[in-house]
Amino acid sequence: MDLVIGVLALAYLSSFVAPDAQGDALYAFKTSLNASSSQLRDWNPDHVNPCTWSKIACDGEKHVTSVILPNMGFSGTLSPRIGILKMLTTLDLQGNGIIGNIPEELGNLTSLTMLDLENNHLIGEIPSSLGNLKRLTFLILSQNNLSGSIPESLSSLSNLTDLQLASNSLSGQIPEQLFRVYKYNFTGNQLNCGINFSPHCASGNAGRSRKSRTGMIVGIVVALLIILLLGCFLLLLLWKGGHKGYRREVFVDVEGEVDRRIEFGQLKRFAWRELQLATDSFSEKNVLGQGGFGKVYKGVLADNTKVAVKRLTDFESPGGDAAFRREVEMISVAVHRNLLRLIGFCTTPSERLLVYPFMQNLSVASRLRELKPGDLVLDWPTRKRVALGTARGLEYLHEHCNPKIIHRDVKAANVLLDEDFEAVVGDFGLAKLVDVRKTNVTTQVRGTMGHIAPEYLSTGKSSEKTDVFGYGIMLLELVTGKRAIDFSRLEDEDDVLLLDHVKKLQREKRLDAIVDQNLCRNYDIHDVEMIIQVALLCTQSSPDDRPAMSEVVRMLEGEGLAERWELWQHLEITRRLEHERLQRRFDWGEDSIHNQAAIELSGGR
Incomplete structure (x- = not known):
């Protein structure tokens, strides 16, 4: 007890x-x-x-x-x-x-x-x-x-989960297991990160949060991992597309001046009523422009964001609504500072609409030919920037998207100007979103007369070189301020087309007569000569003779133009002599009319 x-x-x-x-x-x-x-x-x-x-x-x-x-x-x-x-x-x-x-x-x-x-x-x-x-x-x-x-x-x-050893006098090797901690910081020491990590902290810069530790551990091969994952994703898309009976076209950024904020599925799907209200029921007073793909309306969303709404015509794409959405998402992945960014889209049983940011300075064409009282004329330095920016945007579409994107309607009206008057190419990739089988003969070849390359007009087959041709005509628009076709010059049949008119003045060495009078001689004649030369190289009749857009960019930056221009001059002289020889051969004269008729009548019965 x-x-x-x-x-x-x-x-x-x-x-x-x-x-x-x-x-x-x-x-x-x-x-x-x-x-x-x-x-x-x-x-x-x-x-x-x-x-x-x-x-x-x-x-x-x-x-x-x-x-x-x-x-x-x-x-x-x-x-x-x-x-x-x-x-x-x-x-x-x-x-x-x-x-x-x-x-x-x-x-x-x-x-x-x-x-x-x-x-x-x-x-x-x-x-x-x-x-x-x-x-x-x-x-x-x-x-x-x-x-x-x-x-x-x-x-x-x-x-x-949180290891903070920064700003001490520690030395030696960091135990490798500590890099698995969610958040850590070793900066400000004389530490050795080990064989796999020494590039990151040999000078004491080992501090990383958990969010970036993967980058430290696999920093040198992280790019490969992204490429592999992206490749698998694209292969999956292609495989699914093939089994559904239609060809999948995937657009992927690989390099260039890219906005890095790229995500699949980043587009907003707008409600029809939302865009109807934004455009005041698609009022004609809000029409910004009209082209082969439909009208564009200025709109203001509920949060006061200004947008441009493109209401597509001939909208019925193969595969229907789902295919349209996929193509729109793929096009939106092509992101470049000189390409118009797609914000979102809207689909209904009878409508297809695309929503873009509103470009307050409108298009190059409007700034060249639709000036209102008080509007500033596009000065020469701005026109040069537009030429180079447009070239870079098209180069990106042609050479840094896989598969390449052909614009099919390059012209001043489709080059917009942002708040800093930088060129932004719009309407690219839209030919994929419409059913060309529903169009008539005049619109089956997508483009605008005067801008369409001869081989595209004759065969209906487009390539990146048809865009190069259209770009060359756009350069002539920039220099002259004129349209690609001007029927006011009907009295001189050779001058109805802007390209022929400029060629004639260039042969006559009358460059000053080419330049837009609105510039009031505030331009560099050597720059004018350079851009005219690039334009004529881009508008050669044979697509094989035209430069790629990457070459155009280099020429505008001052590299390689002299050599190509010299070659062009030799070819042009040869072509002109051949044309004159053919003209003389078939120039029968008045006395030959009856003989010609006889020849025609003597043809096969």
Whole structure:
């Protein structure tokens, strides 16, 4: 009986031992930190239960679970007696002036989940005993004067999600396992990241968040991974398209001046009513223009965003609504600073609409030929920028999209001007979205008379070289300010087409007569000569003789034009002589009319 009473008494007394021991340890901790008389005044050794003290939290069994003392201005050291608080989960001492070493006894705090000693004056090595803190989630030791290597024992902290060791004097190799931590920072040290990571931190720049750690681990091959994943995705699309009986066309950025914010499915699907309200029921007063693909209306969305809404004609695409959506999404992936960005689309059983940003400076054509009182004339430097920007946009469509995108209707009316008067090519890829079988003969060849390449007009087959031809005509529009066909010049049959008119004046060396009079001679005649030469190279009758758009870009930038122009002149002289010879051969004269009739009548019966 006495033994039982003794055990019970011991147990009863022991319930006071833990708080007393905790209080003693915390009071020693306060003393070691050199807390002033005004700091932690209620940490009184006569009050044996520290759960009543400020900055202290306890659980229901009076175990101290957190000590939170940030930015208190302490200047002392860390007492090793803190190591007896086995139930402590949080120790926060950041932003003080604490000196000395980190006690090995902190490794006894096996319940600890957060240890924050940032921004103090701690010295010495990181204790390897911290590897015993298996529940530790946050280890913040940055902005101290710690030295030596990072203990390998920290690699065993499987719950660690935030490791901050920046701005110390640490050296040696970073344990590889620590790069798997969700968030870490090793910057401001002299650390070696190891064989796989040394390019990133040989100079102490190893700090990365978890969001970028994959880039560190596989930084050199990350681009390959993206390409492989994208390739698999495209193959899947192609495979599905082939099994549905129609050809899938996929447009993918590979290089160039690309807006990197590219995502599949980024387009907004608008409701019909939304666009109807935006355009005031597609009022004629809001018509911005009209072309082979339909009318374009100015619109204002509910959030006051200004847009341009293209209402397609001949909209019924093979495969119906789903195919239309897929093609629109694929076209939207072709993103370049000189290409008009597609915002979204709308489909109904009877409508197909595309939504673009509103270009406040409208089109090049309108700026050349539809000036209103007070409108500024496109100056010569702007026209040069438009020429180069348009060339870069078309180069991107032809050479950096897979498969290439053929515009089919390159002209000044389809080159828009943003707020900085930079060229933005619109209407590219639209031929895919309409059913050309529903069109009549005059529109089956997509394009505008005067801009259409001869081989496209005769065969109906387009290529990137048909775009080059249209681009050449657009250059002539830029220089002259005139339309591609001008029926006011009917009295001179050779001058109805702008191309023929410019060729004639160029042969006569009358360049000044070519240039838009609205420029009032404010231009560089050498620039004019260069652009005319590029335009004539682009509009050669044979598509094989025309340069690729990448070559056009280089020529406009001053590379390779002289050589191609010299060759063109030789070819042009030969062609003109051959044309004159044929004219003489078939020039029968008035006396030959009857003979010609006889020949015709003598043909096969």
